[in-house]
Amino acid sequence: MDNYVNQYVVVAIFILLGILLPAVALTVGRLLRPHKPNDPKRTTYESGNEPVGEGQVRFNIRYYMFALMFVIFDVETVFLYPWAVAYNKLGLFVLVEMFIFAAMLFIGLLYAWKKKVLKWNSV
Amino acid sequence: MGAWLHDSLTWSDAIIIFLWAVVFLFVVLGFVTYAIYFERKVIGWMQLRIGPNRVGPLGMLQTVADIFKLLIKEDTIPRKADRLLFVLAPILCYVPAFTVLAVIPYTEKLYFADLNVGLLYYAALSGISTLAIVLGGWASNNKYALLGGMRSAAQMISYEVPLVISVVGVILLSGSLNLRDIVDAQAGGWFWDWNFLPQIIGFVVFLIAAVSELNRTPFDLPEAESELVAGYHVEYSGFRFAFFMLSEYVYVYAIAALTTVLFLGGWHAPAPFLDFVPGIIWFLLKFAFIVFFLFWIRATFPRIRVDQLMGLGWKVLLPVSLLNVFLTAGYLELFVK
Numbered sequence: 327m328d329n330y331v332n333q334y335v336v337v338a339i340f341i342l343l344g345i346l347l348p349a350v351a352l353t354v355g356r357l358l359r360p361h362k363p364n365d366p367k368r369t370t371y372e373s374g375n376e377p378v379g380e381g382q383v384r385f386n387i388r389y390y391m392f393a394l395m396f397v398i399f400d401v402e403t404v405f406l407y408p409w410a411v412a413y414n415k416l417g418l419f420v421l422v423e424m425f426i427f428a429a430m431l432f433i434g435l436l437y438a439w440k441k442k443v444l445k446w447n448s449v
Numbered sequence: 450m451g452a453w454l455h456d457s458l459t460w461s462d463a464i465i466i467f468l469w470a471v472v473f474l475f476v477v478l479g480f481v482t483y484a485i486y487f488e489r490k491v492i493g494w495m496q497l498r499i500g501p502n503r504v505g506p507l508g509m510l511q512t513v514a515d516i517f518k519l520l521i522k523e524d525t526i527p528r529k530a531d532r533l534l535f536v537l538a539p540i541l542c543y544v545p546a547f548t549v550l551a552v553i554p555y556t557e558k559l560y561f562a563d564l565n566v567g568l569l570y571y572a573a574l575s576g577i578s579t580l581a582i583v584l585g586g587w588a589s590n591n592k593y594a595l596l597g598g599m600r601s602a603a604q605m606i607s608y609e610v611p612l613v614i615s616v617v618g619v620i621l622l623s624g625s626l627n628l629r630d631i632v633d634a635q636a637g638g639w640f641w642d643w644n645f646l647p648q649i650i651g652f653v654v655f656l657i658a659a660v661s662e663l664n665r666t667p668f669d670l671p672e673a674e675s676e677l678v679a680g681y682h683v684e685y686s687g688f689r690f691a692f693f694m695l696s697e698y699v700y701v702y703a704i705a706a707l708t709t710v711l712f713l714g715g716w717h718a719p720a721p722f723l724d725f726v727p728g729i730i731w732f733l734l735k736f737a738f739i740v741f742f743l744f745w746i747r748a749t750f751p752r753i754r755v756d757q758l759m760g761l762g763w764k765v766l767l768p769v770s771l772l773n774v775f776l777t778a779g780y781l782e783l784f785v786k
Contacts, residue, residue, distance in 0.1 A: 332458050336562040337570075339463070339470050340551040344544035347474065348692055351520070355688045358521045368528040370591050371683055381529060381590035389599050392759070396606040399767070403613045406774065407569055410620035413778060414786075421778050428771055435767065444763045446756040 391443045395435070402431050470561070477550065481698040482512045488744045495748040516691065524687040531588040538585035539685065539692035545577040546696035546703065553706045554629045556716045556728040567628040568620065571707060572613045575662070578696060579605045585693070586681035597680030600755075601671035605662060607759055611766035612658035618651040618777040619644050619711050632715035639721065643714035650773040652712050654766050659704045661762070663697065665743060667750040670758060705739035713739075 370377040409416075409424055438444060486501065486509065493500025501508035526535055552567040554560035564570050579602050586598015620626060622644065623634035635643045645652045661668035671680045682693045709715060713735045716728030753761070 330565075333562045333564050335458055335463060336466055336470075337548065337551050337564070339467050340548045340561070341544060343467070343470050343474055344547040345540065347547070348540040348543055351692075352688055355520050355524070359687060360521075360523050362523065363525065365528075367525050370527045370529055370589075371678075372592065373678070377591075381592055382587065382595060383592050385596065385599055389603050392603045392607060395763070396610060399610040400613070403572075403610070403617070406614065406617050407620065407626065410617045410774075411624060411626055413621055413781065414624050418782055421775075421782055424778075425775060428775070432768070432771065435763070439764065444759055446759045 388443070388446070391438070395438060395443070398431060398434065402428065466561075473550075473561070474547070477547070477699060477702060480702055481695060482516070484698055484701060484740060485512045485515075487740075488747070491741070491744045492748045495745075519688055519691040522687040524689065527590065527684050529590040530684065531590065534584050534588035535684075536689070538581050538588055539689045539696075541584065542578050542581035543692045543696040543699070545574040546699040549574045549703050550699070550706070552628055553703070553710065554632060554715065555706075555732050559729065560629065563629060564627065566626045568616060568626045568631070568711075571703075572609075572616075575700070575703070576609060578700070579609075582681050585685070589681075589684035591684050593678050594681050594683045597671055597678075597683065601664065601681055604664070604668065604671060604758060604762075607762040608658045608661040608668075608766070611654050611762060611770045612662055614767070614770040614774060615651040615654040615658065616711060617770075617774045618648045621774070621777045621781060622647065628710050632710055632717070635714040636717055638718075640714065640719035643712065643717070645712040648712065648773070648777070650769060650776070654770045654773065655708070655712065658762075658766060659708065660743065660746065661758075663700055663704060663743070665701075666747040667753045668758065669752060670755055673752060701740060701743060705736050705743070708739050709735040 370381055372378070405427065406424070409420065413420070489511070490500040490508075501511035504510045504514045526532060549571050551562040552560075552564050552570055554563070582605070583598050583602045586594045586596075586601070589595070619631060623631045625631060625634070631644075664671050673680075682690055685693065709732060714731075716732045718724050718726060718728075718731055
C-alpha cells in the first residue's frame, strides 16, 4: 500500500516542479526584460491593419461535431483499456461483447461519414 | 530509484526525490536545447545548407542564445486579451508535458514513478495540453489566434483517438498498463520479440498519429510557418511563447521515449549476444533514432492539405486501429489461449 501511494508522491513532485519552472522563469524574466507598454503595441494583431470588430468571432459548427465525436470514441477507449488488461483472464464471450460495442460506435462513425461531418470545406 | 519507494516515505526521502527530479528537469531542458540545434543542423544538411554555425563552437550555443533572447524580450499582452487566461495558458500547456515524463522507465532500475496505470496516465495527461491551446487562442481575443486554436484542437483530438486505440494491441499482448511490465513482456532476446513487428499495424498508426499530435510536419497545419500567421500563439511574445515551444519539444521527448518503451523493446538489446552493453545505451540509441526520424520526415515530406487531414484521421486511422484491436484479440483467442 505504501508503495502505491509513494508512486503518486513522485507524480505530485513532478506536477509541483512543472508549475515551479514557469513561475521561476517568468519571474526572472520580469526582472530582466524591459517594460515600456504603449497603445499601438497593445492593439490586437491583424496583419498591420486596424482590427475590425470583435476578436472572438463566431466559428464553424464543425469544430463542435468533431469534439462530440472525440468524446464518444474517447469513452470507448476508457472501456477498451481495462478490457485489454483483463482480456487473458476473460473468455470468448467478452471478445464478442466488445466487438458488438465497438461495432455500434462504428455505425455511428459511418453515419457521420455519410452525413459529410468528416468532410472539410474552408474555415 | 524504486528501492526506497517500498517503505513509507520520510520528508528527507521526498526531498531526495525532488532533487533528482530537478536534475531530470535540467536533463530535459538540455535535451530540448540540443534537439532544436540538432533539428536545424539535420534539416540544413538535408537541404544542402550548413545550419547554425556562428554562436559558439559549431554553432552549439545558438539555441542558448535564442532562449536568452526570448527571456529578455518585452512581454506584450494585448489590451483586449483576457489577462488571467492569457497568462495561464502557456503554463497549463507545459505542466502536463513535463508531468507525463514521470512514468517513463529508462532501464530495469532507472525510473521515477512506477504507476500500474502508466499508459492511461500518459494518455489522460497529454490530452490536457489541447485545452491549453484552445484557451490560449480564445484568451488572445484575436481572430487568427481563435481560428488557429480551434484548428489545432480539432486536429489534436481527431488524432488522439487513433493514438490511444492503436496501443490497445500492446496492452492486449502484455496484459498490463504498467510501462515496465510492457517492456518486460518484450524480453526474449531478439528484436523480433519487440512489439513493433507483431503489432505492425498498431505501430504505423501510432507513429502517424503521434507526429500529428506533436503538430509536426507533415501535419504542422496549425503553425504552417510558410503560409499562415502563427496560429494560436500569434499574440504571445517572449517567454510565454517560449513555454508553448518548450512543451512542444518536451512532447517530442515524451513520444520518442514512449515509442521506445511500447514498440521498440525499451532497454532490451536487439540480439542475445549484445546483452553485455548496458540497457541505458540501447534505450538512448532507440530514443535518438525516433527523434532523428521526426526531424527526417520534417525535411522530406510536404505538408498535408487541410481537407485531407481530418479524412485521414477519422476515415483511415480510426478504422484501421479498431481493426488492429480485434485482430490482436482474435489472434490471442485462437493461438495463445
